[in-house]
Amino acid sequence: MIAAAWLFGVGGAILVGIGGFFRLARPALLPEDLRYLRRTPDEIDAAVPSLRGWLRLVFIVLGGYAVATGTLTIYLAATDIRNAESSAVAVLAVTGASSIGVMALVNFALHSTFRWPLSAAAALWIVATLMAVVS
Template structure:
């Protein structure tokens, strides 16, 4: 477990391991699943960016907003709650996601042929 996890729970790694000896193995499985989820979300986001955004599909903004909100947005909120050491890194990633949505929104509202296309 990360130091902020132990701080949030008000315990030490030694006391957790003594109470739950299989915790390390379980956490390994949890993080394997989480890693797969992250890679899968990244693949879907890349597909969305290369396909739906480039093709200006009407559902692209909604999918990107929901996908980002449930992944990086939710992760950032939870990491703020537990006072994670990585909260600012996650907030930076979330800021990039929000900036991308804002840029997409501005471009979608601009009439075609106007600007620096």
């Protein structure tokens, strides 16, 4: 159970890092966003002048949720998993699937540069879940 707790903790730290990136450094539109939209930055700015500012606010909120999810994940990994709480494992499995799992899948759909690192983080979460269930 201790190895699973550590892996969940690392997964939580990754979510905190992603959230920090979204809140502090993520541009409103990444190159893969522009490819998906099939528009140039100038076309988007001309069509929807306030879009970048609005997206900046959306990513600040999304980043806050990622930091919150990561923080709660770290807490559960440090407490309930180590105490062999099976309900905590179930909660963490759903948390991983609905956060980093969905993020990885969407990044594959977008052919994002981040799809492989996010997939590695999702795989880490799967391994942690399997280790916790088997222990």
